[in-house]
Amino acid sequence: MYHDILIPTDGRENTEEAIDEAIELAAETDATLHALYVVNSAAIAPGISFADLETIGRQAVDYVRDRALEAGVEHVEECVTHGLRGEAILGYAADHDIDLIVMGRHRELDHLIRGSVSKRVAEEATAQVLIVD
Numbered sequence: 001m002y003h004d005i006l007i008p009t010d011g012r013e014n015t016e017e018a019i020d021e022a023i024e025l026a027a028e029t030d031a032t033l034h035a036l037y038v039v040n041s042a043a044i045a046p047g048i049s050f051a052d053l054e055t056i057g058r059q060a061v062d063y064v065r066d067r068a069l070e071a072g073v074e075h076v077e078e079c080v081t082h083g084l085r086g087e088a089i090l091g092y093a094a095d096h097d098i099d100l101i102v103m104g105r106h107r108e109l110d111h112l113i114r115g116s117v118s119k120r121v122a123e124e125a126t127a128q129v130l131i132v133d
Contacts (some may be wrong), residue, residue, distance in 0.1 A: 001029045001032075002019040002025060002026070002029045002031040002099040002100050003029075003031055003032065003095055003097075003099055004032050004034060004099050004100075005022055005026050005029075005031045005032070005033050005034065005098070005099065005100045005101075005103045006022075006023055006034045006089070006092065006093055006096070006100070006102070006127075007019055007022035007023075007033060007034065007035055007036070007037060007101075007102050007103075008036045008037070008038065008085070008089050008101070008103055009036070009061065009063075009064055010021075010037065010038075010060065011037065011056055011057070011059065011060035011063070014104055015104040017102075017104060017132045017133070018102050018103055019064055019067065019076070020037060021102050021130065022064075022102035023071045023073060024071070025060050025100065025102065026063050026068065026073045027068075027071050027072050027073050029080045030074070031033050031073075031075075031099070031100075032075035032076070032077060032090070033064070033068050033073050033075065033076045033077070034077045034078075034079065034096060035060075035061040035064035035065055035068075035076065035077070035078050036061070036079050036081070036082055036088075036089065036092055037056075037057030037058075037060045037061050037079070037080045037081075038057075038081055038084075038085045038089065039054060039055075039057055039068035039081065039083075039090040040083075040084065040085055041078065042080055050082070054080055054119060058080055058112070061078040061080060064078075070091040070103055073094045075095075079092065079128065086117045086120040086121055086124075089101065089103075089117070089119060089125075090125055092125075093125055093126070093127050094098050094126065098127045099127055099128065099131060100127060100128045100129075101121060101125055101127050101129045101130070102127070102129075102130045103117075103118045103121060103122075103129065103130070103131050103132070104131075104132055104133075105118045105133050107133070
């Protein structure tokens with residue numbers, strides 16, 4: 001059914017349900033699970049460096065990897081990259097022949113102002129997209 005499943009993560013707790021769903025689907029279909037963290041190059045706060053954000057990203061994808069391995073997923077790919085989140089997710093999905101993108105939805109004020117990454121990905125992706133609330 002699925003060969004490659006992408007779970008973009010930002011390391012926040014509200015992505016837990018999406019991570020759980022992606023891991024379950026990867027385990028059921030023997031798919032490779034791709035954990036992706038995008039360092040948002042346009043939103044670096046004062047006092048925070050790219051290295052700090054890369055460390056946070058590495059921790060986020062390592063967390064997904066560890067959870068997936070514990071659940072019996074045999075193939076996990078990890079990636080920390082830079083860019084705008086929507087573009088980076090779409091680019092990664094296209095470059096890695098992703099069959100399914102599993103994403104959480106954020107309902108915070110900044111997402112209402114800047115636009116929803118999950119909505120953009122769902123509208124523009126060539127792969128199937130599952131948005132988990």
